Amino acid sequence: MNAQFDSKGGLRHLLTLEGISRDILLRLLDRAGQIRDAAVGRVGRRNALAGVAVCTLFFEPSTRTRSSFQLAAQRLGADVLNFDASTSSTRKGETARDTLKNLEAMGVRGFVVRHPDDGMVEMLAESAGEGTALVNAGDGRNAHPTQGLLDMMTLRQAKGADFSRLKVLIVGDVKHSRVARSDLHALRALGAGEIGICGPANLLPDDDTLKGCTVGSDFDAMLAGVDALMMLRLQRERMEEGMVRSLADYHRDYGLNAERLRRAATNAAVLHPGPINRGVEITDEVADGPQSWVLRQVANGVAVRMAVLESLLG
Amino acid sequence: MNAQFDSKGGLRHLLTLEGISRDILLRLLDRAGQIRDAAVGRVGRRNALAGVAVCTLFFEPSTRTRSSFQLAAQRLGADVLNFDASTSSTRKGETARDTLKNLEAMGVRGFVVRHPDDGMVEMLAESAGEGTALVNAGDGRNAHPTQGLLDMMTLRQAKGADFSRLKVLIVGDVKHSRVARSDLHALRALGAGEIGICGPANLLPDDDTLKGCTVGSDFDAMLAGVDALMMLRLQRERMEEGMVRSLADYHRDYGLNAERLRRAATNAAVLHPGPINRGVEITDEVADGPQSWVLRQVANGVAVRMAVLESLLG
Amino acid sequence: MNAQFDSKGGLRHLLTLEGISRDILLRLLDRAGQIRDAAVGRVGRRNALAGVAVCTLFFEPSTRTRSSFQLAAQRLGADVLNFDASTSSTRKGETARDTLKNLEAMGVRGFVVRHPDDGMVEMLAESAGEGTALVNAGDGRNAHPTQGLLDMMTLRQAKGADFSRLKVLIVGDVKHSRVARSDLHALRALGAGEIGICGPANLLPDDDTLKGCTVGSDFDAMLAGVDALMMLRLQRERMEEGMVRSLADYHRDYGLNAERLRRAATNAAVLHPGPINRGVEITDEVADGPQSWVLRQVANGVAVRMAVLESLLG
Numbered sequence: 001m002n003a004q005f006d007s008k009g010g011l012r013h014l015l016t017l018e019g020i021s022r023d024i025l026l027r028l029l030d031r032a033g034q035i036r037d038a039a040v041g042r043v044g045r046r047n048a049l050a051g052v053a054v055c056t057l058f059f060e061p062s063t064r065t066r067s068s069f070q071l072a073a074q075r076l077g078a079d080v081l082n083f084d085a086s087t088s089s090t091r092k093g094e095t096a097r098d099t100l101k102n103l104e105a106m107g108v109r110g111f112v113v114r115h116p117d118d119g120m121v122e123m124l125a126e127s128a129g130e131g132t133a134l135v136n137a138g139d140g141r142n143a144h145p146t147q148g149l150l151d152m153m154t155l156r157q158a159k160g161a162d163f164s165r166l167k168v169l170i171v172g173d174v175k176h177s178r179v180a181r182s183d184l185h186a187l188r189a190l191g192a193g194e195i196g197i198c199g200p201a202n203l204l205p206d207d208d209t210l211k212g213c214t215v216g217s218d219f220d221a222m223l224a225g226v227d228a229l230m231m232l233r234l235q236r237e238r239m240e241e242g243m244v245r246s247l248a249d250y251h252r253d254y255g256l257n258a259e260r261l262r263r264a265a266t267n268a269a270v271l272h273p274g275p276i277n278r279g280v281e282i283t284d285e286v287a288d289g290p291q292s293w294v295l296r297q298v299a300n301g302v303a304v305r306m307a308v309l310e311s312l313l314g
Numbered sequence: 315m316n317a318q319f320d321s322k323g324g325l326r327h328l329l330t331l332e333g334i335s336r337d338i339l340l341r342l343l344d345r346a347g348q349i350r351d352a353a354v355g356r357v358g359r360r361n362a363l364a365g366v367a368v369c370t371l372f373f374e375p376s377t378r379t380r381s382s383f384q385l386a387a388q389r390l391g392a393d394v395l396n397f398d399a400s401t402s403s404t405r406k407g408e409t410a411r412d413t414l415k416n417l418e419a420m421g422v423r424g425f426v427v428r429h430p431d432d433g434m435v436e437m438l439a440e441s442a443g444e445g446t447a448l449v450n451a452g453d454g455r456n457a458h459p460t461q462g463l464l465d466m467m468t469l470r471q472a473k474g475a476d477f478s479r480l481k482v483l484i485v486g487d488v489k490h491s492r493v494a495r496s497d498l499h500a501l502r503a504l505g506a507g508e509i510g511i512c513g514p515a516n517l518l519p520d521d522d523t524l525k526g527c528t529v530g531s532d533f534d535a536m537l538a539g540v541d542a543l544m545m546l547r548l549q550r551e552r553m554e555e556g557m558v559r560s561l562a563d564y565h566r567d568y569g570l571n572a573e574r575l576r577r578a579a580t581n582a583a584v585l586h587p588g589p590i591n592r593g594v595e596i597t598d599e600v601a602d603g604p605q606s607w608v609l610r611q612v613a614n615g616v617a618v619r620m621a622v623l624e625s626l627l628g
Numbered sequence: 629m630n631a632q633f634d635s636k637g638g639l640r641h642l643l644t645l646e647g648i649s650r651d652i653l654l655r656l657l658d659r660a661g662q663i664r665d666a667a668v669g670r671v672g673r674r675n676a677l678a679g680v681a682v683c684t685l686f687f688e689p690s691t692r693t694r695s696s697f698q699l700a701a702q703r704l705g706a707d708v709l710n711f712d713a714s715t716s717s718t719r720k721g722e723t724a725r726d727t728l729k730n731l732e733a734m735g736v737r738g739f740v741v742r743h744p745d746d747g748m749v750e751m752l753a754e755s756a757g758e759g760t761a762l763v764n765a766g767d768g769r770n771a772h773p774t775q776g777l778l779d780m781m782t783l784r785q786a787k788g789a790d791f792s793r794l795k796v797l798i799v800g801d802v803k804h805s806r807v808a809r810s811d812l813h814a815l816r817a818l819g820a821g822e823i824g825i826c827g828p829a830n831l832l833p834d835d836d837t838l839k840g841c842t843v844g845s846d847f848d849a850m851l852a853g854v855d856a857l858m859m860l861r862l863q864r865e866r867m868e869e870g871m872v873r874s875l876a877d878y879h880r881d882y883g884l885n886a887e888r889l890r891r892a893a894t895n896a897a898v899l900h901p902g903p904i905n906r907g908v909e910i911t912d913e914v915a916d917g918p919q920s921w922v923l924r925q926v927a928n929g930v931a932v933r934m935a936v937l938e939s940l941l942g
Contacts, residue, residue, distance in 0.1 A: 040421030107668030354735030
């Protein structure tokens with residue numbers, strides 16, 4: 001995963017948080033914190049990328065993430081081009097690469113790329129010319145680095161900058177989750193005190209993804225003393241695939257309600273990457289309650305994406 | 315319908331023309347008139363909403379109305395985000411609300427919302443945070459307030475600002491028409507002299523929508539002396555539902571041709587919200603003739619939407 | 629084809645390269661050459677069309693061409709509206725015309741129009757009001773003038789401005805190709821030395837399109853001494869229609885590989901309008917090799933489109 005660094009170790013693309021240094025992470029988080037008001041306010045930083053063309057190149061549809069990146073780019077003054085490439089014929093390797101090279105030839109300098117297949121964004125980054133930067137907006141189950149960053153930014157707001165005594169619990173379908181993978185890389189780089197992983201056995205990865213984590217399936221037991229809960233979205237397709245029996249069963253075992261939340265540490269923070277399946281991963285009471293950081297995650301997402309785009313293209 | 319007013323009676327959202335005061339209506343129309351040249355010309359009013367993010371959030375597709383709002387927002391200097399939410403899963407109450415709250419968290423301040431269900435835009439407005447404004451771009455058969463405003467602006471251009479002696483005839487499927495409802499609220503607020511309603515009996519509402527109107531089904535008879543004709547669009551689905559036997563039958567009874575138009579007052583104005591089913595509601599001769607105000611309605615639409623966005627967000 | 633000229637012979641729309649003078653062609657090419665750096669760089673010419681609304685009105689989907697025009701318009705400072713009109717009901721004559729007239733009433737001044745039917749863009753141009761300009765972005769098999777221009781710009785870069793001794797070979801499905809037709813008009817206007825046409829007999833036009841060209845079906849023989857190869861895209865639908873037996877057969881007879889390319893003149897330039905069907909019209913080796921001008925064509929496309937939009941709307 002070295003395509004993302006230049007010869008001096010600086011960030012050229014943002015493809016994954018795996019292997020990223022604590023320094024680079026902190027620099028991006030600090031920058032996102034500084035520009036947070038500009039990120040959601042009216043001012044923006046219109047000169048930062050004025051005249052730079054940024055393309056959201058999505059081989060898998062996602063209006064929310066795309067909108068967050070679009071607003072981030074607009075507030076930096078960039079020209080934004082939304083390129084919908086979610087039809088099957090354009091997704092394949094050579095065609096995807098040709099699409100990127102064509103847009104690059106048109107003068108696009110920044111690409112925000114989402115792809116259903118693991119590793120495809122890195123493959124595309126390898127063919128990018130000098131002066132072109134890619135941001136991975138999610139590839140398969142592999143990585144979603146800006147989500148990892150915005151989760152860390154939110155944890156810092158909720159629990160302070162020192163992660164060494166932080167007890168975090170990630171709950172749900174970790175096996176298929178690029179969000180979980182990016183969170184894990186970031187939590188380790190920032191030295192999180194304890195990382196718990198909780199989910200149905202068949203939805204936990206059996207490779208070394210969970211190295212160093214406390215792993216289990218008993219949600220109630222694992223909740224004790226937790227400072228932050230990172231609830232994962234349950235994709236409906238897990239049911240079609242027979243991996244989850246029913247939403248009701250899932251909610252009974254891994255759904256977060258107000259009663260359960262009381263088992264965690266006082267004022268534990270609840271995060272979710274969205275969109276929430278209300279009543280499945282989280283009840284309304286928790287989602288809209290005082291311990292929910294979900295909408296602050298969304299706001300932080302714009303700031304983080306501005307910091308990343310500015311850092312790569314500015 | 316009070317969600318649209320703030321505690322001082324000022325307009326916070328624009329959800330419906332029902333209950334809106336004559337004063338507020340006139341202020342918006344006057345403002346639209348002032349900026350009309352900027353609305354369709356090159357100049358615009360780029361500083362009015364510079365840096366403000368406006369999202370067109372359409373739970374029902376409509377490229378024309380969306381384009382009109384997009385151009386209005388661009389000419390005010392706003393950043394425009396087009397969010398297509400017309401898939402069935404995103405339309406439902408909680409999901410629609412979550413989508414709005416997420417975009418709001420990203421810093422979007424203005425929402426232009428269309429939804430197939432009555433009252434859904436008002437429901438969404440109730441969950442909007444302070445500083446966020448919604449414009450209803452059409453909900454079910456309930457309301458389409460900017461269409462009502464642009465129709466009034468057009469009537470004023472065509473027939474002068476004094477509506478007290480104006481004789482208006484609304485023709486067609488009033489029952490399912492949000493345009494007709496918004497026109498009726500506005501015509502009453504502006505004191506229109508006489509409002510006639512003409513359409514097939516099964517396409518006229520049987521509630522108090524038509525209170526105070528002259529109602530009938532004989533188009534030729536009702537045309538006499540009319541100063542302005544507001545022809546409604548016939549949705550094709552009315553035939554599938556068996557409410558209209560055929561387009562030919564509908565045209566014979568309620569279609570406006572040049573001969574019929576002669577029964578109206580000299581130089582009567584013909585309006586239609588578009589898109590016209592040519593040869594059904596209106597013949598080509600009338601649609602493209604000297605008494606047609608259809609394209610001026612479209613031009614006025616941009617001015618009205620600029621005035622509304624500026625008033626709510628400026 | 630005179631709808632595109634004003635009463636003084638100046639260009640009002642760009643509908644076709646048929647009948648265009650050498651002077652106008654050269655002026656556009658020279659201008660595109662001057663602004664080429666601005667076209668793909670960060671600077672742009674933001675004041676040229678500041679505040680002018682340009683609409684991409686596509687009755688046939690094409691994300692690449694649309695993106696090229698969008699970037700060109702943005703770099704001129706225009707407001708860009710993307711209007712997707714590719715559903716069947718909006719394509720028909722009167723409806724397409726009404727859509728254009730509506731957008732024009734909203735203040736749109738420039739239209740970039742693609743339509744699946746021959747002559748439809750010209751038909752639309754005839755109904756455009758004064759001050760409105762149309763650019764044909766491809767209509768049926770008729771014309772794609774900006775592609776013709778960008779191909780000429782690329783040939784000039786590759787082979788110099790004097791076309792009088794240039795030997796060009798156009799290869800493939802010329803019968804259904806608007807690119808070939810526009811290239812032919814431009815090559816003749818610029819006085820190209822020799823134009824060869826090579827393709828399967830059933831995919832060559834039998835009207836006077838090829839007047840003055842050397843026509844044949846033996847690719848290997850016709851390659852001798854050629855300075856520039858314009859490879860056409862093979863539409864998959866030709867196979868469904870039974871016009872081509874298989875991609876493998878087509879590639880054997882008309883595919884360009886490195887070995888074949890050696891038959892052409894030293895350093896012959898290879899052009900293709902994209903997207904390439906790799907391994908069909910061109911092998912990877914040639915597409916990505918030193919004689920390929922494909923990506924430079926794409927870059928030139930933005931410059932040419934800026935020059936055209938600026939010339940029509942500036």
